[in-house]
Amino acid sequence: MRVAIVTGGARGIGYGIAQALAKEGYSLAILGRSSHTDVKERIAQLPAAAQPHLYFQGDLANAQHRTAFCRRIMDTFGQIDVLVNNAGVAPKVRMDLLETTEESFDFVMDINLKGTFFLTQQVANLMIQQNRPGKIINISSLSAYAASTNRPEYCLSKAGISMVTKLFALRLADHGINVYEVRPGIINTEMTAPAKTKYDALIAEGLTPIRRWGTPQDVANTVSALCSGKFSFSTGEVINVDGGFHLREL
Numbered sequence: 001m002r003v004a005i006v007t008g009g010a011r012g013i014g015y016g017i018a019q020a021l022a023k024e025g026y027s028l029a030i031l032g033r034s035s036h037t038d039v040k041e042r043i044a045q046l047p048a049a050a051q052p053h054l055y056f057q058g059d060l061a062n063a064q065h066r067t068a069f070c071r072r073i074m075d076t077f078g079q080i081d082v083l084v085n086n087a088g089v090a091p092k093v094r095m096d097l098l099e100t101t102e103e104s105f106d107f108v109m110d111i112n113l114k115g116t117f118f119l120t121q122q123v124a125n126l127m128i129q130q131n132r133p134g135k136i137i138n139i140s141s142l143s144a145y146a147a148s149t150n151r152p153e154y155c156l157s158k159a160g161i162s163m164v165t166k167l168f169a170l171r172l173a174d175h176g177i178n179v180y181e182v183r184p185g186i187i188n189t190e191m192t193a194p195a196k197t198k199y200d201a202l203i204a205e206g207l208t209p210i211r212r213w214g215t216p217q218d219v220a221n222t223v224s225a226l227c228s229g230k231f232s233f234s235t236g237e238v239i240n241v242d243g244g245f246h247l248r249e250l
């Protein structure tokens, strides 16, 4: 049996990752704020694994919820092989750098950066205790390096995730735990739905060398490859899944 945690694994990119890992035989522990009723159909549609998948309703930003989630995972499965830090939010309202509020800053940072950091800390300690090789994969964004002045808190949170990747990669290397960062570009999910028309036009004009939207499956395929063990001498690596957006042209 192999166990993978996927935060935000009941929809969007996370659900694509959950589908891919379940197909490969992982039993999943999924965290999300949605109710069981809202997600039960989607969870039931995931390929079955050695042990039934676990869905835990909780807020990544809440320390008690994170601890309760980890306890449930250990009570249910007794082990963790993979942690995919995927859950994340955009600001509720996009606001200019000169206008944005502390409330919006805290909302985004508490989930995307602080929640992810402290969940990773807890899971890393559990992985060390169980003394088995593990993998941690952080889903960041092109916003880790591309500055958007109308959502500074999102960019800061994702730039922070890049450092979370480096820090844990260094600290956990001696424990046989490899840490990677996957940087999606423009992916077709509910998060990007409000900007669909804008991105349709930009992509058609060549914003991404590969002129199409990315899909949750594109990101999931990369996560699956990183979990395969074929990158066992690499840690702290960043993989762009962005249709070539990060390339500079002169």
Ligand code: NAP
Pocket: 007, 008, 009, 010, 011, 012, 013, 014, 031, 032, 033, 034, 035, 058, 059, 060, 061, 086, 087, 088, 089, 090, 111, 139, 140, 141, 142, 183, 184, 185, 186, 187, 188, 189, 190, 191, 192
């Ligand atoms: P999405 O469709 O909005 O899904 C976000 C997921 O995160 C949902 O499953 C949501 O579940 C969960 N989540 C949000 N806040 C949470 C919280 N406080 N506690 C627990 N779970 C929480 O977004 P997505 O497009 O799939 O994005 C997934 C990740 O990829 C995010 O980190 C995002 O920043 C990153 N990303 C996305 C794109 C893109 O173009 N879509 C590009 C680059 C990076 P509930 O609603 O049930 O809480």
